[in-house]
Amino acid sequence: MEQVVPYDEWRASADDASFSEWLRSLSEPDWTAVVSHPFAASITRGDVPDAAMRRYLLQDLQFVDSFTALLGAAVASADSFESRVPFGRFLGQTATSEELTYFERALEALGVTPAELASPRLEPVTEEFRALMDEARRSLDYPVVLALLCVAEWSYLGWASLAVEPLPKNFVHREWIDLHEGPEFRAWVQFIRGELDRLGPLLGEDGRLRVLDVFRRAVRLERRFFDMATDY
Numbered sequence: 001m002e003q004v005v006p007y008d009e010w011r012a013s014a015d016d017a018s019f020s021e022w023l024r025s026l027s028e029p030d031w032t033a034v035v036s037h038p039f040a041a042s043i044t045r046g047d048v049p050d051a052a053m054r055r056y057l058l059q060d061l062q063f064v065d066s067f068t069a070l071l072g073a074a075v076a077s078a079d080s081f082e083s084r085v086p087f088g089r090f091l092g093q094t095a096t097s098e099e100l101t102y103f104e105r106a107l108e109a110l111g112v113t114p115a116e117l118a119s120p121r122l123e124p125v126t127e128e129f130r131a132l133m134d135e136a137r138r139s140l141d142y143p144v145v146l147a148l149l150c151v152a153e154w155s156y157l158g159w160a161s162l163a164v165e166p167l168p169k170n171f172v173h174r175e176w177i178d179l180h181e182g183p184e185f186r187a188w189v190q191f192i193r194g195e196l197d198r199l200g201p202l203l204g205e206d207g208r209l210r211v212l213d214v215f216r217r218a219v220r221l222e223r224r225f226f227d228m229a230t231d232y
Contacts, residue, residue, distance in 0.1 A: 007200065007208050019200025020150060020193040023212055027219040034219060035158030037226040044159070044177060046168025053172060054110040056229035058117075059126045061103050066133040067152070070145060077142040079199075086191050099179055106172045125224045132217060143199050147211045150192045151218035156180040157189050 004026055011017035014025075024031055034040075039056070042048040048056075074087040107117065122130075136148045160180035167174045179185070200208060 004209070004212065006205060018193070018197040019208075020154075020196045022200070023147065023150075023196070023215040024154075026212060027216050030216070030219045030223045031155070031158075034155045034222045034226065035162070037159065037223070037230075039226045039230045040159035041162070043173050044163035044168075046170055046173040048173065050110055052229060054107070054112060057103065057106055057110070057172075057176075058112055058120055059123055059225070059228070061107070061117075062120060062122060062126050063130065063133070064100070064103075066130045066137070070133050070137050070149060073137040073140055074142070074145050074149065077140045077145055078195075079142060083195060086188075090188065098175075102175050102179060106176070109172060123228050125221060125228050129218075129221045129225065132214070132221065136214060141210075143196065143203060143207065143211045144214050146192060146196050146199070147215040148218050150189075150196055151215055151222060153185075153189045153192060155219065155222050157185060 007019060007022050010022055010025075014021065039048065039052075043053075068091065071087055071091040075084050075091060078084045078087065133148060136144050139145070157180055160177050163177045163181065167177055196211075200211070203211070
C-alpha cells in the first residue's frame with residue numbers, strides 16, 4: 001500500500017476527525033465518483049433504461065446471500081453485546097425485508113425470467129465483490145467486517161440522499177431510492193460508522209491500514225459496479 005497520512009497525524013487538522021471520515025477521505029477520488037456516479041444520478045431522476053436497470057438489479061441481488069453472511073460475521077465478531085444487538089436485529093429483518101420484496105416486484109416488472117433468476121450470469125465485478133465479502137466474513141475481524149459494511153451502506157446513502165422531490169413515479173426507481181434514504185437507514189449507517197469511529201483509534205497502525213485496504217477495495221468495486229451498470 002502506498003504511503004498514507006497516519007490517522008493520528010490526519011485528525012489533528014481535520015474538521016471531522018472521525019476514523020470513518022479518515023477512511024472515506026483516503027478513498028478519494030473513488031468515493032466521490034460512486035456517490036455522484038451518472039448511473040446513480042439516473043436512478044434519482046428515474047431515467048435509467050429498463051434494460052440497464054434490469055441488469056443492475058439482477059447483479060445486485062447476487063449480493064444478498066454474501067451480505068447476510070457478512071452480517072452474521074458482525075454478530076459473531078463484535079466485541080460487546082451492545083454492538084451485536086443492532087446487527088442481530090438487522091439480520092433478523094433481512095429474510096422478510098422490504099428490499100427482498102422490492103427485488104421480486106422490480107425484476108418481475110423488468111421482465112426477468114425465472115430461469116434468469118435461478119441461474120444468472122455473474123459479471124466479473126459481481127464475482128470480485130462477493131469474494132471480498134466472503135474474505136471479510138472468514139476473517140472474523142470485526143473492524144474489517146465493519147469497513148465493508150460501511151462502504152456498502154454509507155455510499156448508497158450518499159447517492160440516494162442527493163435525490164430531490166418529486167421522486168420518480170416508476171416504483172422501480174423510487175423505492176430503490178427510499179430503501180437507501182430516510183431516518184432508519186441514516187441511523188443504521190451512523191451506527192456502523194460509530195462502531196468504526198470507536199474502534200479505529202484503538203487499533204495499531206497496522207490494524208488501521210488493514211481496515212483502510214478493505215475500505216478502499218470496496219469503494220473501488222462500488223465504482224466499477226456502477227460503471228458496469230452504465231455500460232449499455
